[in-house]
Amino acid sequence: MVDKVIGIDIGGTNLRGALVSREGGILKRMEISSQADQGIDKVIENLAGFIKDISEGENVCNIGMGIPGIINSKDGVITQAPNILNVDDYPLRAVLNEKLGSDINIVIENDANSAAVGEWWMGASKDVNSMIMITMGTGVGGGLILDGKLWTGADGMAGEIGHITIYPDGAKCKCGNYGCLESYASATAIRRMVREGLEDKSLNTILRESTKNIEVEDIPQIVMEAAGAGDGFSLGIWEEVGKALGIGIASLINLLNIEMVVIGGGVSNAWDLFIDKTYEEARRRAFRAPMKRTKIQRGLLRDDAGILGSAHLALKSSNEKKP
């Protein structure tokens, strides 16, 4: 029986991973720069070294990885990952099997799907049979656990909660659609709202100074602090975020009648600033009974959700291969 696996979260900046026991314990944890800006070959070189380092002294044959992009998990191919690896139809599993040995069982999955599995396995929704994970980061990702299993859809592309339409004539999303949840509840969305607000020269807000020359990932923190300091414009931005999230969650509840909605990602650090509006909006819109039974709560695992989820998928896949 497999007793240890590796779970890895592949990001644009860092590779983060851990050696994980079959009970979900983190035995060893590592993090290195992914150097994604130097191209895919460099990332693969780093990834292979990273895996060797984590598994040093251990006999680990099962590795799971979460990747931000469109993933064909069946074939182990990255269909598209524009923000991280800038590759199309890249056969990650085959490449890694060549480098690490063909006996290594490699499972790849979309990172938000991995995070959903992680929160369901070891985190906020351990005891439920169905849940939706929403990760609010640079974009908005998602994952669906239905009947105790990750629902990845006909081609592994399901769970794109960030790209359900909230406002049909709303802000343009980088996916090409208008008014996606991602266009209202991500760091990118918050940057847009700040920029549009500041165009009104008469608007009085501390963000006018504090958001100068700031990276998109850091904007939510600044708007959170400004709202905490009573900045009205910033408070309004969080209301917008909460409202869009509530509209989306109501649709998800009516459609899927899940037991729980778990919200993670860096933007969700502003929880207290948006969650009341989210509840208010969702209650206004969802059917009473399924709304009442659905718990909406923060992820518990933070950055470990993806690592643990990937580890669980690797464990599960090893069981399926060796029954």
Added chain:
Amino acid sequence: MVDKVIGIDIGGTNLRGALVSREGGILKRMEISSQADQGIDKVIENLAGFIKDISEGENVCNIGMGIPGIINSKDGVITQAPNILNVDDYPLRAVLNEKLGSDINIVIENDANSAAVGEWWMGASKDVNSMIMITMGTGVGGGLILDGKLWTGADGMAGEIGHITIYPDGAKCKCGNYGCLESYASATAIRRMVREGLEDKSLNTILRESTKNIEVEDIPQIVMEAAGAGDGFSLGIWEEVGKALGIGIASLINLLNIEMVVIGGGVSNAWDLFIDKTYEEARRRAFRAPMKRTKIQRGLLRDDAGILGSAHLALKSSNEKKP
């Protein structure tokens, strides 16, 4: 092995049902008035007689029923069915078991869920593993087949596709929400659009005469005929219907990556008048790959979808009980 079951579609006007073989063949078909206006006791009396008539000369122990409302299928209880039976928490299975004998295995399900199962078992989506059924009638219902199984959610309330929000500030829906799909793609929605349009006294449309004193169920047919005759206002209504449907389907495709969307119900008879707009809108909004692979097509079984779906659920439940 069970070789024959009964499938019944309970409607506000009629009870429709059939004796169905395990291969999905309709062996005998019946229809009577439900007399729902005379109260639940009368409906139950009619239903019990109806079942006896269909099963005459046969030894049928498994019956499935589709009911328009919120159904707790596990307990066999109608939670709410305001449009048909006007009952709350009505223990239909227990009542029928008392009347028909406790050895009769009775399965109850929401009617749109039954229709989804029917189209998946014997109709438009026979060969797929995942599909969404959308029924456009007086309201808009829905059912989800995921991984070859009906997804009914944590409390049997999933599949309310008619109540995902399309336009957050749109028309009020009878569920209490604003801008639901049902408020734009049902017979009720079409009646509203006609009424609102006619308020403009200068509007030139043949609907001004032809929709006088017409029941809501008959409105779509009249607007369809008017559009067919080139009435511009009527053509515009079908564009609105098609657009709302396209926005909703795009969200469903991004979220669930299903293989097929099947559209049924009386309003879908106007298919040629709205489907181009639906495709146009969905293509604008959904991710390219899952959009391309998703077939959007009309239901094949029409009124038999619910009967066959209920029959299938009864068959399946009999297998689970006697393995």
